[in-house]
Amino acid sequence: MLTATIRLLLLVNFLLKSGACDCDCKAVEIGRSPQTCNADNAGSLYYSPTSKLLTLCNGVSFTHFGSMMSTYKPGTFQNPIESCSVLRGNEAESGTYWMKPLTNTPIRPFQIYCDFDLRPNGCALVWKHSYYQVTPNNNMRTFSTVNKPCIDLSDGWCNVAKKDTIEGSEQVTAAYHHGTVVYAYRGDRNPQLGKASQWRGAILNNPIKITDHCTSNNGVAPEPEVGSHALPGISFDKHNPGVYTGNCDTDRYAWSPPTDCRWLNCILPTQISTTKSLTQMTVAIYLC
Template identity: 35%
Template structure:
């Protein structure tokens, strides 16, 4: 509800309001402006430039330009001329407002609504096309874009498409509740960090982050967290040991006991792509507060986020 109200506030309110915007102009007059919306804003007749005369009586008035659904231009009457300003409403709340990443969405919603955004699926531009992608707005400050997940033994038979470095696109709209997803060319989001998160059903068990590893779009080594940092770890065993890819099933399986070996142990699955062995939580051992039935070989989903 908060985000819907924010959308109305930023774009469609007919009431008087104030919005801070940044201009594409380079002169001193157009670096920043405070826009006071009035009755002109509600009369959004399509125009490339306002037909209303800009003079002393209309000084400071703003008119929303609907000749484009993507640029979100507001014309401001300043010193007897209409100056175009670029709104930044790319909040990801609709297709038309698709943002470049979850990090941008978090910034826009926080700035415009003065409230923390909700973790959920938002609209993001992927190769200039709007796609629904899950954004984690809570972990480590939020703004994380989900780019891969796998629920291991729930997804049999496994396939090459499921590897995090595969070129197969499958919507990433939720990090939990089973299934798998993958967004190729993860570097297209211009990330600086990546995060590996493990869930039991809908409960977060551990999360670690590191510097974005550009190999993630090419081979299994892209799952290695560079300069890792623990965000949270609820494991009964090996708490504080970062997850790392293991070469049983390259691009899918991870280890959490010997993160620098890459060819032994597993906390997810072992065996092969065609004959996987269940090793879920084998290195972690779920605490009874998360799983009372069993500490191993129960539901597990691993996810990778970038920002």
């Protein structure tokens, strides 16, 4: 199979021979093309890793070429996406994709779950924890440096260690019962998310409700908990906004013996579960 680089060179050669470029073609620049095409940049070729398009400026307007750039569907190992937003559109489906963010340090492609139901532009799953189903440890905290691929919403835990490589200006916290979303809230991206020992990174700045099916505390955004009853970076609460030591909706793992409180301040509606609390619960964090 031809590599992307060879296909790029062949396409450039085709343009030169076909007469598509009737000026002195210049070197190919990697990145986005400029806003305008004029005599100053006539003959310039630009390649965008995001769109996989080669763009030619003929001195008057841009012409885009992309038929030879990639024969692989975006989100595959051979053609990884830079962010979930690359896939946005009517055909975008929630699922697992291969991603390779643009970073200053080379990074290998990795699999990640992209959700297009919470936000239309797509959200990347960067952390999750299934309470009671998973016995917690320090590796599972929201600020852990241990990487465990976030590829689906099944019971378990996951963590993207280098969250700063994931694009997105929004942050979402969502809670699920066996894959059914119970509540989801979005906010401005918290710059502390994933930073060492920063449990505060899970706080949603300027939270806005996306959906909330709780029969109690409906409209109250979830927050991390760090009181004596909680484990920082794992415990969450949906009660008393701005008070991070008062209560919890997840398991009180730090108590001896542990006191279970799943959905305690949410209370599940009967259409989701006839057991209104103390039943399966998964909390997830996304970047959108």
